[in-house]
Amino acid sequence: FTSCNCSLRQGCLFIKGYRLTAIPKERFKMVHYKIIYFDxxxxxxxxRLLFVVAGKPYDDVRLTPDQWAAEKSKTPFGQLPVLEIDGERFGQSISIATFLAREFGFHGKNNIESLKIDQAVQLIVDFTTxxxxxxxxxxxxKKAEILKNIKEVETPKYLKLFETLLEKxxxxxxxxxxxTLADIFLYDILYSFGQHKFLTxxxxxxxxxxxxxxxxxxxxKAYLATRKQTVN
Incomplete structure (x- = not known):
């Protein structure tokens, strides 16, 4: 056995060229996740889909309007969704999804891939907006005018951009x-808009x-087979 003075400073040992690292017990602690949102x-x-595809357990907390009124002041920014990690709460849906994608391995293998994912996500956000x-x-x-613009202008514009990225x-x-996160994000928004017959x-x-x-x-597929049907 020989000792190691590496940057990890975790009491490494070498046995015939193999380094054994003493990992702190807290590293093995199961993280407790909650997603708090409406029904x-x-x-x-x-x-939610990121938790599903990663096979990670979490509490899917769905608030009624009355529960939300009581819970609102306990959220970081007075809005939902909230991600709770071991009791600490975080807001902003894109930040939450991006964090989970990184944690679970759905945000690219390097910084360039992560950048490509982020640019696709931002494009999807623009389409959604x-x-x-x-x-x-x-x-x-006015609603009829907006719908006409969505169908004839915005949808073709953005679907063509998505098609170009996928072709590349x-x-x-x-x-x-x-x-990755980008694929899940586009899938979800296309499902929702398709449900409202905004696009094909x-x-x-x-x-x-x-x-x-x-x-x-x-x-x-298994999740979708049992997912509760809601209007949005």
Whole structure:
């Protein structure tokens, strides 16, 4: 046995060229995750899907309106979703999903892949921002105008951009040969918008193939088979 004075400073030992590292007991502690949101997919579903595809346990806490009124002051920014990690709470849906993707290995193998994933996610956010305006418009005439713009302008614009990114990748996913945060994010938003009949992926074969690739994942397929149906 020989001692090691490496940067880890964890009492390493060498046995015939092999280094044995003493790992602190707290490293083996099971992390307790909670996703706190309303009883809908909404801004929490991407994070839920990440837990599903990673096979990681978590508490899926779904609040009623009355529960939310009592819980609101306990959240970081007075909004949902919230990710709770061992009792500490964090807000902002994109930050939460990005953190989980990194923790669970769905955020690329290097910084360039991570950058590609982040740029795809931001593009999806831009698409979402353009489309969700319809949910907040009360005037039926204006709502019809917004819907027309979504179908004729925004949807073709963004689906073409997604198609181009997928063509560059050439793997059926945005980055690499397996599911990442970007694929899950696009799948989720296309499902939601398709449910409201905002769009169709006809004419965008690579986007349509990505949706199929995500849905065919065994863990996601099992989750979708029993997922509660909600309006959003």
């Amino acid at each position: 809908s997919r909404g801004r929490a579903e991407v994070s 353009a489309a969700v305006k319809i949910f907040f418009e009360k005037d039926e005439v 990748s050439g793997t059926g996913f945005f980055v690499g040969k397996t599911i 992926t006809d004419g965008y074969p690579l986007v349509k193939a990505l949706v199929k690739n995500v849905e065919s994942n065994d863990k996601i």
